[in-house]
Amino acid sequence: MSEDYQEVRREARANYVGDNVKVEVEGSKMYLTIDLEQDFGLSKSGKSRVVASTRGTLPVPANSEYKMGINVFRPVREKRGR
Numbered sequence: 574m575s576e577d578y579q580e581v582r583r584e585a586r587a588n589y590v591g592d593n594v595k596v597e598v599e600g601s602k603m604y605l606t607i608d609l610e611q612d613f614g615l616s617k618s619g620k621s622r623v624v625a626s627t628r629g630t631l632p633v634p635a636n637s638e639y640k641m642g643i644n645v646f647r648p649v650r651e652k653r654g655r
Contacts, residue, residue: 588634591627594643598635607645621646 588596592613595606613623625645633639 590631590634590641591625591643592623593625593645594627596634596641598633603633603641605643607643609645615649616646619649621648 588598590596593608593611597604597606607625609624611624613626615621616623623644623646625643627641627643630640630642633641
């Protein structure tokens with residue numbers, strides 16, 4: 574099997590959960606891919622910008638015995654001065 578074909582098959586097994594969270598399960602390993610350049614706006618508190626989120630707790634794809642909850646954010650830079 575060619576490497577390109579294997580990559581396409583692997584991509585087909587990938588699951589996107591929530592905002593900007595790609596989950597791949599291979600055997601007993603779970604791999605997460607998050608694009609750190611994404612921006613989903615301000616958090617509810619307004620203190621940070623949401624980069625990725627599952628928006629709560631979800632079952633792990635391919636093994637619902639496990640649960641996951643992912644939040645990736647960055648603080649909002651304060652504006653100085655008046």
